[in-house]
Structure formats: structure tokens, C-alpha cells
Amino acid sequence: MNRIPKTVVLFATIAILFLLSPLIGLLQRMPWSGLSDVLGSDIILDAFLLSLFVSFSAALIVFVFGIPIAWFLARSNFSFMKLLRAVVLLPMVLPPVVGGTALLFAFGRQGFLGKWLNDWFGLTLPFTTAGSVVAAVFVSMPFFVVAVESAFRSINEDLEKTAETLGASSLKIFLKVTFPRIFPSIVAGLALSWARALGEFGATITFAGNMPGETQTLPLAIFLALETKPEAALALSLVMIVTSLAILIPFRDQWLPSR
Amino acid sequence: MWLLKVRKRLHKHLLIVGIFCLTCLGCGKEEQGINIYAASSLTEAVSVAVERYEEISQVKTKVVFAGSNHLASQLRDGAYADVFITADVELIAGLGFDGILEGFAYNSLVVVKPVAFVNKSFEPNDLTRDEGLIAICSEGVPCGDATKSKFGIIEADTYEMNVKAVLARVASMEVDLGIVYKTDLKNEPKVITAWPQEIACPCVSYATAFRGKKGNDFTDFLISDIAKEIFSSHGFSL
Numbered sequence: 478m479n480r481i482p483k484t485v486v487l488f489a490t491i492a493i494l495f496l497l498s499p500l501i502g503l504l505q506r507m508p509w510s511g512l513s514d515v516l517g518s519d520i521i522l523d524a525f526l527l528s529l530f531v532s533f534s535a536a537l538i539v540f541v542f543g544i545p546i547a548w549f550l551a552r553s554n555f556s557f558m559k560l561l562r563a564v565v566l567l568p569m570v571l572p573p574v575v576g577g578t579a580l581l582f583a584f585g586r587q588g589f590l591g592k593w594l595n596d597w598f599g600l601t602l603p604f605t606t607a608g609s610v611v612a613a614v615f616v617s618m619p620f621f622v623v624a625v626e627s628a629f630r631s632i633n634e635d636l637e638k639t640a641e642t643l644g645a646s647s648l649k650i651f652l653k654v655t656f657p658r659i660f661p662s663i664v665a666g667l668a669l670s671w672a673r674a675l676g677e678f679g680a681t682i683t684f685a686g687n688m689p690g691e692t693q694t695l696p697l698a699i700f701l702a703l704e705t706k707p708e709a710a711l712a713l714s715l716v717m718i719v720t721s722l723a724i725l726i727p728f729r730d731q732w733l734p735s736r
Numbered sequence: 737m738w739l740l741k742v743r744k745r746l747h748k749h750l751l752i753v754g755i756f757c758l759t760c761l762g763c764g765k766e767e768q769g770i771n772i773y774a775a776s777s778l779t780e781a782v783s784v785a786v787e788r789y790e791e792i793s794q795v796k797t798k799v800v801f802a803g804s805n806h807l808a809s810q811l812r813d814g815a816y817a818d819v820f821i822t823a824d825v826e827l828i829a830g831l832g833f834d835g836i837l838e839g840f841a842y843n844s845l846v847v848v849k850p851v852a853f854v855n856k857s858f859e860p861n862d863l864t865r866d867e868g869l870i871a872i873c874s875e876g877v878p879c880g881d882a883t884k885s886k887f888g889i890i891e892a893d894t895y896e897m898n899v900k901a902v903l904a905r906v907a908s909m910e911v912d913l914g915i916v917y918k919t920d921l922k923n924e925p926k927v928i929t930a931w932p933q934e935i936a937c938p939c940v941s942y943a944t945a946f947r948g949k950k951g952n953d954f955t956d957f958l959i960s961d962i963a964k965e966i967f968s969s970h971g972f973s974l
Binding site: 581585586587601603604682686687688689692693700701703704705706707 | 803805806808809869871874876877892893894895896897905908909910911
């Protein structure tokens with residue numbers, strides 16, 4: 478490895494300390510002695526399991542639909558491509574609460590699609606776990622698409638062309654040639670979007686509402702507890718931190734794009 | 737050549753110092769005027785009252801509206817208010833105010849439906865049935881505690897963090913029934929009472945905490961005839 482310049486070390490240290498200090502603050506205020514009581518409550522267990530279910534379902538949906546979008550954005554010469562990319566990335570900049578309201582306008586009971594879903598299939602998304610998943614997919618999709626699109630762009634297409642001349646079908650080329658090469662980026666993108674889905678708050682509470690066991694994920698439970706039972710809020714935050722570290726730490730080295 | 741380098745460096749340092757200074761500028765506390773924190777159920781009435789107060793006393797005001805608990809936790813974490821008007825008097829303890837004015841206005845709860853559902857009839861039993869979507873305030877916030885003490889346990893579909901959120905759900909027709917303050921009914925033309933209801937008990941009592949001369953003066957204004965008229969015209973019981 479090259480020697481890292483001193484300025485870089487300095488700035489990196491400042492940034493790391495900045496990121497670390499709120500975490501230290503949280504841990505230092507943590508009511509350790511009463512922790513087991515708080516953590517044992519049903520509401521916390523419900524919120525924890527629901528958060529896991531919602532974030533992993535969202536990650537699965539993002540995986541299935543995100544790769545085609547990324548592929549399309551990276552490889553097609555569609556003339557409105559820049560506009561299309563901006564639209565796909567929009568949930569990243571949109572305040573989540575606005576995203577949630579927009580979801581209501583689309584999929585709510587009075588929304589232009591939701592009305593139809595309701596009349597034809599008797600399906601209402603708001604106030605259901607499915608609604609929480611929809612909100613999580615909406616906010617976390619762009620993180621996956623960005624990671625995978627840049628991977629599609631960074632690999633050269635020579636291998637694919639060779640496979641094509643050898644008569645492989647395009648699906649086979651994707652599965653056997655392209656996919657293994659973009660795999661690290663897919664994993665990194667999944668980790669990013671899963672983490673975003675786990676922390677999702679604004680769109681969820683606006684679109685899916687707040688109902689213990691059904692739509693009350695950990696961030697919602699934390700927000701409510703912050704105003705009524707601050708110790709419970711801290712304990713819940715600890716649950717979130719431990720969960721995300723447990724999932725994100727194993728994602729190191731071998732799966733990230735290699736140097 | 738050497739001097740040029742030094743200059744370049746100097747510029748860089750100056751830039752960094754400059755950025756720091758800019759950041760600091762935003763930190764200064766505003767001392768002028770009066771800071772008012774008020775529960776979200778008071779939004780319309782207090783907005784009007786504050787406007788009148790500005791005219792009368794020529795004092796600038798800054799008003800923050802949010803759920804009472806949310807405001808209390810902000811004040812606990814270092815936000816500054818001369819006046820804190822809350823729907824739960826117990827939230828005032830430990831916030832370092834000089835005095836409390838209790839029960840200067842009262843509010844009570846009412847079950848509402850979207851005005852578009854005017855032909856759909858509901859009855860009190862619908863609150864405990866599984867059909868239809870219901871939004872109420874979450875337990876722990878004032879409107880939620882009041883809801884529980886007046887209506888008992890309701891199986892709602894969403895438990896909101898403040899009463900305005902419940903009102904928005906009903907107004908946008910995302911739910912069939914919601915429980916809000918009777919003052920909200922007056923301010924939001926998109927909702928109507930779900931069935932004829934006697935709005936009897938004063939379920940929520942507002943309290944005002946104040947500090948300093950500015951806070952004291954505003955609290956005096958709150959019990960003046962001018963303010964009383966504003967509050968009663970917005971549907972509050974006095």
C-alpha cells in the first residue's frame with residue numbers, strides 16, 4: 478500500500494471522530510442496568526422482527542428489479558436516458574416525508590392507482606406491512622441502482638462479445654459472464670439499500686402509518702418512545718445499531734469491489 | 737517562487753478559517769422578540785392570538801407548533817422558549833420555567849369522518865369493529881391519552897404522533913374515522929362529525945409555562961378579553 482499523506486490522515490481522523498461522537502453519546506447515556514427490562518417488552522420484539530422482515534423483503538425486491546434498471550441505464554442508448562436516471566435517483570434527494578405523501582397520492586385509497594387496486598382487488602396498501610415494504614423499496618432502490626449501474630459501466634464488454642460470437646444466449650451471457658463480474662457491486666449495493674430500508678422513517682410513517690406489530694418498525698418505535706419513554710428509545714437504538722453492525726461487518730473485503 | 741507557495745498556503749488556511757467563521761455565524765442565539773412553543777392543537781388559535789399580540793405590544797414573536805411531548809423534549813435538550821403552551825401540564829416540570837398558568841382553555845374530543853362520506857353512516861360501535869380504517873393518536877401523547885380515557889381501548893389501524901396527523905388522515909380520506917379535537921372540526925372543512933355527539937367533558941386542559949418579563953406579559957395577554965374571544969371563536973371552552 479502507498480503511504481497515506483499526512484493531510485489525508487488528519488482529515489480522515491476528524492471525520493471519523495465526528496461520526497463516532499454521536500454513537501459514544503448514545504452509549505454513554507444508555508440505561509445499562511434497566512436494559513433487560515426494556516428489551517424484554519413485546520413492543521420492542523415486534524418492532525425488531527418487523528424491521529428485519531421489512532428491510533429484507535425490500536432488499537429482495539430491490540435486487541430483483543434493481544438489476545434490470547441498472548442494466549438498462551448503463552447499456553441502452555435511449556435518448557432520454559439522463560432524465561430517466563434522474564427520475565430513478567429522485568427518492569435519494571426527496572425528503573422521505575414527501576416521498577411518503579407522494580406514495581399516498583399514488584397507492585393510497587384515494588390515489589390514482591390505489592383507487593383501482595381497492596376497487597378491483599380490495600387491496601389497500603397504507604396501514605399494512607406491505608405498505609411499509611413499498612415505502613422501504615421506494616427509498617432504498619436508488620442506492621442499489623447507483624452501485625450496480627456503475628459496475629455495469631466499469632466492466633468492458635469484450636468478454637460478452639466473445640461469448641456472443643460463441644453462440645451463447647443473452648440470458649446465459651448475463652448469468653455466466655456479466656453477473657460474476659458485477660457481483661461485488663451487487664453485494665455492496667444490497668448492503669447499502671438494506672441499511673437504508675432498515676433506517677427508513679419518514680416515508681413509512683406517512684404512507685404506512687404507525688401500528689405496533691404491523692407497520693411500527695424500529696425507527697417508528699424509537700421516534701414515539703423518544704417523546705414518551707426516552708430510556709426505551711435509547712435501548713431501541715442500541716438494538717438497531719447492533720443489528721446493522723452484525724449484518725454490515727461481515728460484508729467486508731472479499732465481497733466489496735477488489736482494489 | 738517560494739513566496740508564491742507561501743501565499744497559496746495562506747489562501748488555503750484563510751479559506752478554512754473563513755468556512756469555520758461562516759459556520760459559527762449561524763450559531764448565535766436570537767435575543768430579540770419572544771419565543772413561543774405551542775401544542776399543535778392550538779395552531780390556528782395561537783397564530784391569530786400572536787398576530788393580535790404583535791399589533792398591540794409591538795413585540796416580534798416566533799412561534800413553533802408541534803406535539804406537546806416533542807416540544808417538551810426540545811426544551812429539555814436546550815431549545816429556548818419564553819412561553820410553552822402544552823396540552824399536558826405534567827410536561828412542564830423540570831424545564832426551568834418561572835410560573836404556570838393552568839386551565840386557561842379546554843378542548844374535547846370528537847369522532848370525525850371525511851366530509852365526502854356524508855352519506856355513509858357510522859355508529860359508535862364502528863370504533864371497536866374491524867371494518868373500516870380508523871386513525872387515532874398514540875398513547876403517551878396528550879390527545880392519545882385523552883382518547884383512551886374517553887373512549888377506552890380502540891383497535892385503530894394507525895396510531896399517529898399528534899392530532900394534526902390524525903386530522904390529515906381523515907381529511908385526505910385515507911381513513912374512515914378519526915378522533916380529533918372539536919377545535920379541529922371547526923378549522924378543517926374536509927371533516928364532519930361521524931354521528932351526532934354530545935361533546936361534554938373538557939377532556940384536555942391547556943397549561944402555559946412562562947419565564948422572564950416577556951413570557952409574563954404574553955401570559956397576561958392570554959387571559960385578556962381579546963385572547964379569550966379568539967380562543968372561544970376557535971371552539972375552545974374557557
